[in-house]
Amino acid sequence: MAVAGTLYTYPENWRAFKALIAAQYSGAKIKVLSTPPQFHFGQTNKTPEFLKKFPAGKVPAFEGDDGFCVFESNAIAHYVSNEELRGATKESAAQVLQWVSFADSDIVPPASTWVFPTLGIMQYNKQATECAKEEVRRILGLLDSHLKTRTFLVGECITLADITVVCTLLWLYKQVLEPPFRQPYENVNRWFVTCINQPQFKTILGELKLCEKMAQFDAKKFAENQPKKESSKKEKPPKEEKKAEKKEEKKPEPEEEMDECDQALAAEPKSKDPFSHLPKSPFSMDEFKRKYSNEDTLKVALPHFWEHFDKDGWSIWYAEYRFPEELAQTFMSCNLITGMFQRLDKLRKNAFASVILFGTNNDSSISGIWVFRGQELAFPLSPDWQVDYESYTWRKLDPDSEECKDLVKEYFLWEGSFKHVGKAFNQGKIFK
Ligand SMILES: N[C@@H](CCC(=O)N[C@@H](CS)C(=O)NCC(=O)O)C(=O)O
Numbered sequence: 011m012a013v014a015g016t017l018y019t020y021p022e023n024w025r026a027f028k029a030l031i032a033a034q035y036s037g038a039k040i041k042v043l044s045t046p047p048q049f050h051f052g053q054t055n056k057t058p059e060f061l062k063k064f065p066a067g068k069v070p071a072f073e074g075d076d077g078f079c080v081f082e083s084n085a086i087a088h089y090v091s092n093e094e095l096r097g098a099t100k101e102s103a104a105q106v107l108q109w110v111s112f113a114d115s116d117i118v119p120p121a122s123t124w125v126f127p128t129l130g131i132m133q134y135n136k137q138a139t140e141c142a143k144e145e146v147r148r149i150l151g152l153l154d155s156h157l158k159t160r161t162f163l164v165g166e167c168i169t170l171a172d173i174t175v176v177c178t179l180l181w182l183y184k185q186v187l188e189p190p191f192r193q194p195y196e197n198v199n200r201w202f203v204t205c206i207n208q209p210q211f212k213t214i215l216g217e218l219k220l221c222e223k224m225a226q227f228d229a230k231k232f233a234e235n236q237p238k239k240e241s242s243k244k245e246k247p248p249k250e251e252k253k254a255e256k257k258e259e260k261k262p263e264p265e266e267e268m269d270e271c272d273q274a275l276a277a278e279p280k281s282k283d284p285f286s287h288l289p290k291s292p293f294s295m296d297e298f299k300r301k302y303s304n305e306d307t308l309k310v311a312l313p314h315f316w317e318h319f320d321k322d323g324w325s326i327w328y329a330e331y332r333f334p335e336e337l338a339q340t341f342m343s344c345n346l347i348t349g350m351f352q353r354l355d356k357l358r359k360n361a362f363a364s365v366i367l368f369g370t371n372n373d374s375s376i377s378g379i380w381v382f383r384g385q386e387l388a389f390p391l392s393p394d395w396q397v398d399y400e401s402y403t404w405r406k407l408d409p410d411s412e413e414c415k416d417l418v419k420e421y422f423l424w425e426g427s428f429k430h431v432g433k434a435f436n437q438g439k440i441f442k
Contacts, residue, residue: 013090014039015074018060020051025083026070027177027214029090032170034210036092040072084110087170095170105164109171113178120145125181130231134303137351137365141344146182148341150195157197161204168208176205180215188224229304284391285360288384291323295359295383302362307423315418321409325385328417329365329402331376340374343367347376350398357388357395364421368431375431379421380404 013036019026021044033040043049054060055067063079064071072086073079080086088096097103120142126132127139153175156163163171183192183202192199205211206218298318302311337343347365354361365378382388389399407414420426 012037012039013074015072015076015078016041016043017070017072017086018049018055018064019044019070020049021045023070024177024180027180028083028087028170028174029070029072030214031173031177031211032087032091032095034213035095035168036090038090040090084114084174087174091170094167095173097164097169097171102165102169106169106171109163110174113174116145117149117175117178120149121178121182125185125225127227127232128185128225129181130228130235133232134227134229136303138348141341141348144341144344146187150192150198153201154195154197157201162201168205168210172201172205173211176202176211180218183220184218185221185225188221191224192221227304284388285383288323291320291383293318293320293324295362295381299362302422312419312422315422316415319381319409323383325382326407326409326414326418327380327382327387328405328407329363329378329380332401332403334375337367337369337372337374337376339371340367340369343374343376346398353397354395356392360384361388364424366421366424366428368428377421377431379407379417 013033015038017026017029017040019042023044026042026044030040030042032038044051049055051069055064055069055071060071061067063073064081066081068081070083070086071079071081072089080089095106097106122132123135123138123142124146127134162168163175179202206215298311298315301314305311331337337346344367347367351363360383361380363378363380365376368375368377387399387404389395407417416426420428
């Protein structure tokens, strides 16, 4: 008997599309509840009744007419599929699972990092975005080679592998994969367009318009999406809901907010604040970072930096990765850099870095400019910060020197001759 039941989600959820497209192929009957009063995302999914059936409190979630409940979008899509979609042989079923897992582990993270800021639902971070772009290039390249000799990902017809990977790539194709970016991956483009033009996909996705111009960080929308001060300290509504219910709010004054970083620092005993011994400094790292993230680097952020930089309260350092010969794949090096940044997250108010990966696979180097509160390297101040720094050589720069001015300009801007990096790498790509 064909599966029948209810899918709880919010409107236009790409994760829910997987099951809905699969149901178009299998004939499963799915009723969608995605809007109030039947289903209010952020509220209904937090009620005891919902949590009893779906303890993760997340959507999509599926409840069969027979009472069977399942959450996790891939499990739901699997449940509502037919044998052909799941992979008819043991081998093809394994390959379907392979692509479904790959989509979650390899595509979702960079796609979210790149796309969410363009939708105003996540703060923009240059380094992370550029690494995500490189990751997307790698993924598209890998898919392109696979699809060179194949019409679909597994076997001769559409399976859950195609449905899942298409849905995972959906926002990339809609928001940021402008023609010059996607042009090298013609097999992926051909396959993607073939899939979305199948009637079963079209019924769910509608007429899809592929990206014409790469969307950029939507700072205005992001500010509008920030929760009100009052509520932000209590319960933050889930991200997607913030997007769905666009609020008419003014950007909260970040200086007055206790963000996660402040809260973490405040939670520690005062004697543990590693910067408490330093006198106050007029240079606001927060203010500079806002300029750097949201405004033109050359015209606004750099002049602001030099106008406000306090050389008594802060120091500038040049750092170079000590083991360039160990850097193989550039995407792994990108992860090395972003991993270091994540581990240093609590330094956010007291440090800034622009780190660049130069070169190509098996021929690259990493170097960067760091700005620290105080006159010493901050890493020894806390055991949490010591994971990576010994893999770099550190040289303190004289902020009044021409060398420092040039390096700051080149690294902040990600442009310039980078003479010190070495001739070979100047031919290569700069990841920014
Ligand atoms: N891996 C899960 C992810 C589900 C998920 O993160 N859902 C989000 C919306 S896209 C959610 O329901 N969040 C509500 C919450 O975390 O409270 C899946 O694929 O279903």
